[in-house]
Amino acid sequence: MRRYIFTIVILIYAISAYSQTDTDKKDKYKFVASFDMRNSIIIGHSVKFNGVKLGLGISRHKFGLGLYGLRKPVLTMDNKIDSLDATDTNRYHYGFISFYYERILFHSKRWEITAPFYLNFGSLKGEYLSDKRIYKPFLDRGVTSVIISVKSHFKIVRWVGLQAGVGYNFILSGDKRTRKALNAPFYSFGVKIFLGEVWKITTNKEYRKSDWKE
Numbered sequence: 001m002r003r004y005i006f007t008i009v010i011l012i013y014a015i016s017a018y019s020q021t022d023t024d025k026k027d028k029y030k031f032v033a034s035f036d037m038r039n040s041i042i043i044g045h046s047v048k049f050n051g052v053k054l055g056l057g058i059s060r061h062k063f064g065l066g067l068y069g070l071r072k073p074v075l076t077m078d079n080k081i082d083s084l085d086a087t088d089t090n091r092y093h094y095g096f097i098s099f100y101y102e103r104i105l106f107h108s109k110r111w112e113i114t115a116p117f118y119l120n121f122g123s124l125k126g127e128y129l130s131d132k133r134i135y136k137p138f139l140d141r142g143v144t145s146v147i148i149s150v151k152s153h154f155k156i157v158r159w160v161g162l163q164a165g166v167g168y169n170f171i172l173s174g175d176k177r178t179r180k181a182l183n184a185p186f187y188s189f190g191v192k193i194f195l196g197e198v199w200k201i202t203t204n205k206e207y208r209k210s211d212w213k214e
Contacts, residue, residue: 027058027059027060028058029056029057029058030056030057030058030196031054031055031056031196031199032053032054032055032056032057032062032064032194032196033052033053033054033055033194033195033196033199034052034053034192034193034194034195034196035050035051035052035053035192035193035195036049036051036052036053036066036068036188037049037050037051037188037190038051038068038186038187038188039186039187039188040169040184040185040186040187041184041185041186042070042074042092042094042181042182042184043074043076043092043181043182044076044181045074045075045076047070047071047074048070048071048072049068049069049070049071049186050068050069050070050071051066051067051068051069051098052066052067052195053065053066053098053100054066055100057102057104059104059107060103060104061101061102061103061104062100062101062102062104062114063099063100063101063102064099064100065097065098065099065100066097066098066099066100066118067095067097067098068095068096068097068098068120068122069093069094069095069096070093070094070095073091073092073093074091074092074093074094075089075090075091076089076090076091076092077089077090081128081138083128083130083136083138085130085131085132085136086128086129086130086131087128087129087130087131089128089129090126090127090128090129090138091126091127091128091129091135092124092125092126092127092139093123093124093125093126093127094122094123094124094125094143094182095122095123096120096121096122096123096143096145097120097121097122098118098119098120098147099118099119100116100117100118100119101116101117102114102115102116102117103115103116103117109155109212110154110155110161111152111153111154111155112152112153112155113150113151113152114150114151114152115148115149115150115151116147116149116150116151116165116167117146117147117148117149118146118147118149119144119146120143120144120145120146120147120169121142121143121144122142122143122144122145123140123141123142123143124139124140124141124143124174124178124181124182125137125139125140125141126138126139126140127139141174141178142173142174143171143173143174143178143182144171144172144173145169145170145171145172145173145182146169146170146172147167147168147169147170147186148167148168148170149165149166149167149168149186150165150166150167151163151164151165151167151188152164152165153192155194157212158194158197158201158212159193159194159197159198159201160191160192160193160194161191161192161194162189162190162191162192163188163189163190163191163192164187164188164189165187165188165189166185166186166187166188167185167186167187168183168184168185168186169182169183169184169185169186170183171183
């Protein structure tokens with residue numbers, strides 16, 4: 001059933017991506033970049049991700065590349081590793097690279113609502129704390145996942161705004177334990193910096209003096 005769901009979702013996004021209107025064809029692709037911070041649950045613990053997204057966009061679509069990693073490692077104290085020198089303290093690292101496609105559902109001068117889809121390739125690494133107070137590796141596993149989400153932002157000025165979003169991370173690879181540890185919802189809210197706008201403002205004098213128009 002899970003395979004069918006993913007297949008249907010991917011087909012919907014693919015059809016949406018190629019169903020361009022006359023407006024789309026007249027658009028010129030623009031460079032887009034932004035920071036992307038998320039809150040999620042990893043191995044049963046609330047965590048924060050830092051990320052940056054780079055890509056291209058027109059009026060209805062965006063696509064590109066994202067890099068994400070935990071703001072700080074996840075510490076657990078309830079699962080002793082089967083090793084003679086292990087304590088009950090473990091530390092986990094999780095990061096991934098994303099290929100994303102964003103369908104723009106609504107856009108105005110200040111508001112934007114999108115439905116992003118991410119294909120992620122990353123790794124989960126684990127270390128245990130030995131009785132000599134040294135962290136030693138015990139896990140290094142590749143992880144593939146997809147994220148389906150809905151996000152929105154409100155621009156205060158053209159280079160900074162407020163953003164919020166929700167989504168779910170579906171793990172496609174790994175054993176049952178890995179999927180249970182990483183399958184999780186995420187949410188995000190806070191300030192959003194539009195790096196592409198910052199770049200244009202700092203490098204283009206005419207753009208800096210121009211009126212803020214769509």
